[in-house]
Structures are given as structure tokens and as C-alpha cells.
Amino acid sequence: MIPKTDLDYIEQIQAGNVHAYAMLVSRYKNMVFTLAFRLIKNKEDAEEVAQDSFIKAYRALGSFKGSSKFSTWLYRIVYNTSLDYLKKRTRVVLSTHIDEVNEADIGKMQDAMSYLEAEEKKQTIEKALAKLPEDERVLLTLFYFEELSLKEVAEIVGVSYENVKIKLHRSRKKLYHILKNVVEPIYLNHGSKR
């Protein structure tokens, strides 16, 4: 059986079948929640924002024309809803000093990361991501996890293609330096034991 596309479900919803929306929520809930969480950094609030985003998307489905992918359209709603939420809260501007990255160091870092257990690795990366500015966390997730094109990412976050490219370049370096500070002591520890 051919799996149904997002558009198939949308047509069913527009024809009055509310239950078809459950399929779309199930398909995107993890990504939507992750985007909200990476912006808001609090699980309870992120869950509320993610639910709000799905409800907003449902209300707007009547005007969804399909000129862009449903996922891109949905992520834009999540991004804007999360930003609206953050506006109500005091935003903390994070800054990380960006040094040049040494090619040989990247190999060492990969080596060091391999010492970590899967869950420990996940937590370490999540902590490192939390030290990046909100928009950069989202850019990295959309581009490297969801593997969206630069054009699609630009459409979601509402900035230019060139701007996304520059921000991604910067956030890659920042993430590397943050991870280096966290992982290097672990690597040195393991190295001395060998």
C-alpha cells in the first residue's frame, strides 16, 4: 500500500474528516516539539507552544494552497509561535567567541565524541546546543536534521538565503567550540587511562 501524502490528509480534513489530522500530528509532533524546545529551552512550555502551533495550523488549513510543503508551512507556524512566546519572556542573548577551527582538531573531536555512550552523547550535544542563540539552534536542526534546503530554511525563519548561509557557517563554528570545551576534558581523561 502506498503511504498517504500530507496533501491526501489535508484534502480529507478540508472535506470535513477531523480525524485525518491525527495522522499529520503523529507524523510531525516530534519535529515540532524539538523545534519549540530548541527555541524555548523548557519542556513544559515547549509542549504548550507545540500544541498551540498544531491548533493554529489546523485553523489555517482551510487556506492552505499547497504552494509550499506542508512541513515547511507548519515549521514556520512553530517558529513564529515560539518567537511570540519568547517575546513575552525576557530573552537572554548568548554570545560565544568564535576562533578559527583547526582541521586536525575536528578529527580529534570526532574521536572524543566516540567515547561517549549514546544517551550521554545526546545530552552533551543538547547542552551544547542550548548555549547557542535560539535562531541558530533552529537553523542547525532544520538544515542538518530535517535536511531542508537553504531556501526552505530561509522561508521558515523569514530571512534571506544569504543570511541563512552566513548564520549556518557561524553556528557550525560556535557549536564546535562549545562542544570542544565540554568534550576535551572527557577525552583527556580517557586518554590518560589508556
Added chain:
Amino acid sequence: MEAKDEKLNAFTKEIIQDAGLQVPSEDFLKHVMAEVSKEKVTKKVYKPLISKVGWMLIGSLFVVFTYVLTRFSLGFSFFGNWNLTSLWVEKYKITFSIPTTYAYSFAFLLVFVIIQVYLFSKRFSKSLDR
């Protein structure tokens, strides 16, 4: 320089993939569906800005306007007239001329209308897509 960027790019991808996705609570779907079940989605039918009748009216007015201007004009023109008689109407014994001022004004008007229609349709489709 490029090799280093490539390496950092691959490393970042690996890291972000390893981080995976966060999972919301088990009740997430239930909460969303409970909310949306109270509402009904109705598909919006898009109406064109100018209806077929509207276009026909504009077209008819344009034909009448052009006919009146060319047929009953006093012959005033900054640049002289374009005499089309010799081109293709001669055999029907109809004399037909368009003042050049009118032709240029019409050409400019047409360009502006085309640009505006394009800009308006882009703006409207963007606002409706949100």
C-alpha cells in the same frame, strides 16, 4: 580551507543527527485532537480579483474608447499620426489612423497595468498563503 569547511560540515551533521529529536508527552496527540475536534475546517474558495464579467466590461470599454478616440479625434498629435491604411485595411476602403501620442500613452499604460497586476497577484497570493 574548503576541505576544513567540508569536514566541519560533516561533523556538524553527524552531531545534530546524533542528538535526534525530542519526544513530547504521551498525551500530546490527545490534547491537540481534543482542541481541534471542536472546530471545523472549511476550504476557502479563491475568487479572482476581477471576475469574468469584469474583464468583459473592461474589454468592451477599451474597444469603445479606442474606437471613439481614433474615429472622432480632432487629429491632434505631438508626433503625427500612424497611418495604417496602407498596411492592411486598404482593400476594404477603410481609412484608419492612430495618433502617435495615443499609441505611446497606451503603451505606457499597458506596461504599468501589467506590472501592477503582477505585483498585486504576488502580494495577494502571499497573504492568502499564510
